[in-house]
Amino acid sequence: MNDHYPFVLTGLPYGTGALEPYLDAETVRIHHDRHLKSYVENLNRALKDYPQYHCKSLEWLLTHTGSLPPAIREAVKNNGGGVYNHNLYFSMMAPPGQEPGESTLRAVEKSFGSAERFRQEMKKAGLSRFGSGWAWLAACPSGQLKIVTTANQDTLLCTCLTPLLPLDVWEHAYYLKYLNQRGDYIDAWFHIINWKDVESRLGRFLL
Ligand code: MN3
Numbered sequence: 760m761n762d763h764y765p766f767v768l769t770g771l772p773y774g775t776g777a778l779e780p781y782l783d784a785e786t787v788r789i790h791h792d793r794h795l796k797s798y799v800e801n802l803n804r805a806l807k808d809y810p811q812y813h814c815k816s817l818e819w820l821l822t823h824t825g826s827l828p829p830a831i832r833e834a835v836k837n838n839g840g841g842v843y844n845h846n847l848y849f850s851m852m853a854p855p856g857q858e859p860g861e862s863t864l865r866a867v868e869k870s871f872g873s874a875e876r877f878r879q880e881m882k883k884a885g886l887s888r889f890g891s892g893w894a895w896l897a898a899c900p901s902g903q904l905k906i907v908t909t910a911n912q913d914t915l916l917c918t919c920l921t922p923l924l925p926l927d928v929w930e931h932a933y934y935l936k937y938l939n940q941r942g943d944y945i946d947a948w949f950h951i952i953n954w955k956d957v958e959s960r961l962g963r964f965l966l
Pocket of ligand 1: 931
């Protein structure tokens with residue numbers, strides 16, 4: 760992926776129907792091809808007339824929003840955050856049938872007591888985020904896992920937390936199939952987690 764201006768829409772690592780029946784092809788297609796695409800386009804539009812930022816990475820832009828010109832600060836924060844969060848989100852889902860590996864399971868059990876308890880906490884967090892935002896499984900520098908939420912397209916980049924697993928709880932992520940039943944979407948999403956990716960992100964904390 761092009762990690763500087765002009766940012767490009769990253770392709771999905773699976774077919775739009777690959778997450779069925781938990782997440783339908785139409786939801787995945789519209790979410791990726793329209794919503795994520797708009798974030799990419801709006802980010803590029805915001806940066807277009809500011810060549811001094813054309814060599815900057817997305818992470819740099821998102822961790823330096825305070826130093827950006829006021830005219831583009833919000834647009835870069837919201838659309839850049841949208842690009843960053845969605846690239847993680849789409850890459851961290853996978854066709855049904857994956858299970859957490861041994862070391863991930865151990866880390867989850869150590870922090871939450873059990874995998875079931877982790878699912879309960881994650882669901883509770885996703886449901887409690889009022890309006891639009893994200894729930895995250897994240898790692899503290901100590902290796903302790905925790906669940907947090909962020910509003911809108913805020914990222915975890917300016918925190919000390921390492922994101923391990925993002926859950927998009929914006930209505931656009933589930934409304935076509937689940938209408939207003941966010942909890943049903945979250946229950947379904949547990950079946951399509953890319954645990955292999957969680958494990959590799961968790962890797963450095965397991966040493
Ligand atoms: Mn979304």
